[in-house]
Amino acid sequence: MDLAVVYIVAGMSSRFGGKVKQLIKVGPDGESLIEYSANQALKAGFNKLIFVVGEKTEKSFKEIFGDEYKGAKVEYGFQSFDPEKRDKPWGTTDATTCAADLVKEPFVVCNGDDIYGENSFVAIANHLREGKGAVTMGFKLGSVLSDEGPVNRGIFVVEGDRVKELKENFSIDKDNLTEKGLSEDDLCSMSIFGFNKEVMPMFKEIIYKFKIDNEGDRKIECLLPNDIGSLIKEGKIEMKIIPASDQWFGVTSPDDEPRVREELARLK
Numbered sequence: 001m002d003l004a005v006v007y008i009v010a011g012m013s014s015r016f017g018g019k020v021k022q023l024i025k026v027g028p029d030g031e032s033l034i035e036y037s038a039n040q041a042l043k044a045g046f047n048k049l050i051f052v053v054g055e056k057t058e059k060s061f062k063e064i065f066g067d068e069y070k071g072a073k074v075e076y077g078f079q080s081f082d083p084e085k086r087d088k089p090w091g092t093t094d095a096t097t098c099a100a101d102l103v104k105e106p107f108v109v110c111n112g113d114d115i116y117g118e119n120s121f122v123a124i125a126n127h128l129r130e131g132k133g134a135v136t137m138g139f140k141l142g143s144v145l146s147d148e149g150p151v152n153r154g155i156f157v158v159e160g161d162r163v164k165e166l167k168e169n170f171s172i173d174k175d176n177l178t179e180k181g182l183s184e185d186d187l188c189s190m191s192i193f194g195f196n197k198e199v200m201p202m203f204k205e206i207i208y209k210f211k212i213d214n215e216g217d218r219k220i221e222c223l224l225p226n227d228i229g230s231l232i233k234e235g236k237i238e239m240k241i242i243p244a245s246d247q248w249f250g251v252t253s254p255d256d257e258p259r260v261r262e263e264l265a266r267l268k
Helices: 033-043 058-065 092-097 118-129 197-213 224-233 254-267
Strands: 004-008 048-053 072-078 107-111 134-140 151-159 162-172 187-189 192-195 239-243
Touching: 004 033, 004 092, 033 058, 033 118, 048 058, 058 072, 092 197, 092 224, 107 118, 118 134, 118 192, 118 239, 134 151, 162 224, 192 197, 197 224
Parallel strands: 004 048, 004 107, 048 072, 134 239
Antiparallel strands: 107 192, 134 187, 134 192, 151 162, 151 187, 162 239
């Protein structure tokens, strides 16, 4: 069975001086964040990579990945916006729909600047092969907080192995968990989701309505975790959650780079 990975890589990072953060080299063999993640996905059995790029990232990704990477087919979706009306793209739901015409198979959609672990991709691939619908990985909150400052995280409300709600919590750090009613063992989202291709029309309908309702707003974004949470609450999709066994790695700020590089070298 063919399985695709949709990587959202259209945006630039202001914290990194406008550089393409996904291309920061952190791996023990000089791999960038996105190469390290793609290698994990391919080892897990995914055989197609779709990069949703933007005007400022398209050239870099096409130079690195071309139309084939380690035997996997590579395709590109393009996320654009009107700079006369908008300061930034319309968000991650919009980015996901930019791959709609390219997705012909079950797929996972995720960030291009996060490393989720090979076992996470294996678990999602196995679930998708069985045709059991939507799936996500849950990471323990305590393992995905940053030492460099507060972060926002989507917290899962779970019943058995099913997601009932996905609630965004803002400005979380290790010192304020209790006052926010959270614990380090709570499962949270790092924005990796598996779907059958039939979900795409739902996302397209959501973003179409969102753009109409927010016409004239230069900054508001349509965020995929929020929309997935809405689809679950409305009973339009069911989503299984699998607790992650691998450590998540991400680079929130330049100060995270040495730590991630050191920890990935240790895993080699």
